[in-house]
Amino acid sequence: MAGAGGWVHPYGSRRPVVVVVGGGVAGALVANSLQDHADVILIDPKEYLEIPWTNMISKVEPSVAEKSLINHNDYLGGTQVITASSANVRGEAVITAEGRLVEYTYLVIATGHTNQCPRNRRDRLEQFQEDNMKIKYSGSILIIGGESSGVELATEIAMNYPDKKVTLVHDRPRLLESIGHKAGGKALRWLRSKNVEVHLEQSVDLESMSEGDRLFRTSSGIEITADCYFSCLDGPLGSSWIRDSELKDCLDSDGRLMVDANLRVKGQSNIFAAGDITDAPELNQGYFVQRHAMVVSKNIKLLMEGAKDSKLLKYKPSSTTPMVSLGKTDAVVQLSFAMVVGYLPAMWKSRDLYVNRTRTLLGVAR
Numbered sequence: 001m002a003g004a005g006g007w008v009h010p011y012g013s014r015r016p017v018v019v020v021v022g023g024g025v026a027g028a029l030v031a032n033s034l035q036d037h038a039d040v041i042l043i044d045p046k047e048y049l050e051i052p053w054t055n056m057i058s059k060v061e062p063s064v065a066e067k068s069l070i071n072h073n074d075y076l077g078g079t080q081v082i083t084a085s086s087a088n089v090r091g092e093a094v095i096t097a098e099g100r101l102v103e104y105t106y107l108v109i110a111t112g113h114t115n116q117c118p119r120n121r122r123d124r125l126e127q128f129q130e131d132n133m134k135i136k137y138s139g140s141i142l143i144i145g146g147e148s149s150g151v152e153l154a155t156e157i158a159m160n161y162p163d164k165k166v167t168l169v170h171d172r173p174r175l176l177e178s179i180g181h182k183a184g185g186k187a188l189r190w191l192r193s194k195n196v197e198v199h200l201e202q203s204v205d206l207e208s209m210s211e212g213d214r215l216f217r218t219s220s221g222i223e224i225t226a227d228c229y230f231s232c233l234d235g236p237l238g239s240s241w242i243r244d245s246e247l248k249d250c251l252d253s254d255g256r257l258m259v260d261a262n263l264r265v266k267g268q269s270n271i272f273a274a275g276d277i278t279d280a281p282e283l284n285q286g287y288f289v290q291r292h293a294m295v296v297s298k299n300i301k302l303l304m305e306g307a308k309d310s311k312l313l314k315y316k317p318s319s320t321t322p323m324v325s326l327g328k329t330d331a332v333v334q335l336s337f338a339m340v341v342g343y344l345p346a347m348w349k350s351r352d353l354y355v356n357r358t359r360t361l362l363g364v365a366r
């Protein structure tokens with residue numbers, strides 16, 4: 001049977017099938033907004049959505065995770081969630097790691113970054129509780145990685161536990177390199193003012209460590225004693241599964257999916273991408289991801305209504321840079337014309353880290 005947009009419906013019902021691969025913020029918002037218009041299938045290895053920018057504070061205040069981990073079934077109603085990793089795209093179907101074939105009329109790829117997380121929400125909540133215990137009962141803590149997650153974790157611990165010895169090791173010449181050197185300088189001064197010891201251009205080889213080791217040695221031989229450590233290195237892009245698929249030529253040299261102005265994957269008529277996985281020329285930010293999701297959902301709705309390509313929405317990449325929290329009342333943001341630090345950006349970032357806003361967008365109780 002032909003769907004409204006002229007596609008052959010794979011399951012024989014009247015509605016087109018939209019398969020969304022990746023249940024992060026981008027995939028969740030697309031699936032949620034299309035579920036009343038199509039048969040939506042969400043494929044994600046986790047049973048829940050995780051809002052990544054709350055991860056660091058959730059280690060210090062695990063109650064935050066109660067709201068920022070949302071079961072996919074809480075916002076997808078009757079639609080189908082397949083808890084699996086996608087392993088391939090062939091013909092008009094996605095193939096999961098278990099070999100299940102999931103046919104689509106429209107495909108949305110939103111596999112952002114990979115992060116080894118437990119399958120169910122309860123186990124993930126437990127992980128945050130365990131991290132919290134580790135922090136509470138350690139006198140000294142080593143943080144490896146000085147981009148936003150490492151800086152945010154160091155500030156949270158320094159503010160909540162000023163008596164603990166916190167050491168941060170970063171392998172670059174500056175903190176927050178992806179944001180800008182002025183922001184990195186400000187963060188460094190702020191951390192040092194809170195007695196956080198920062199070692200730049202140093203790495204720690206965790207492979208050579210054994211369980212229970214308390215002495216860590218950096219690449220240039222600095223010895224750091226710590227009761228526990230946290231690795232805050234960025235996870236890889238979630239595109240390795242695409243490399244052997246028919247879409248492999250749509251990946252750029254960094255492993256991002258090349259998209260056109262309508263956020264359609266290069267050269268594809270019915271495959272879209274949203275979120276961190278796209279090559280949109282902007283920094284990876286939750287706010288942009290929400291805009292990607294809105295454009296992709298709207299364009300799929302237009303195509304299902306039979307609209308011509310010329311009527312599709314165009315996505316305009318943003319040049320705004322991210323904000324990094326420095327404790328409860330400070331944050332730092334580097335704008336194109338100035339670096340702003342202090343209470344104002346902290347207010348922009350919002351104390352609840354936009355969790356309630358994301359829940360509202362998904363139609364989940366706040």
Ligand SMILES: Cc1cc2nc3c(=O)[nH]c(=O)nc-3n(C[C@H](O)[C@H](O)[C@H](O)COP(=O)(O)OP(=O)(O)OC[C@H]3O[C@@H](n4cnc5c(N)ncnc54)[C@H](O)[C@@H]3O)c2cc1C
Nearest residue numbers: 022023024025026053086111112113149238275276285286
């Ligand atoms: C620590 C940290 C702090 C941040 N701070 C901020 C901030 O302050 N402000 C801000 O705006 N942004 C921030 N960001 C960035 C923001 O979180 C991301 O831009 C946004 O979450 C990306 O969403 P996404 O849906 O594209 O990808 P992700 O959130 O990475 O989701 C990808 C999803 O795809 C799934 N997946 C991966 N591979 C597969 C596969 N093969 N098959 C099926 N599913 C798969 C994953 O399980 C996951 O559910 C931060 C990010 C991090 C990590």
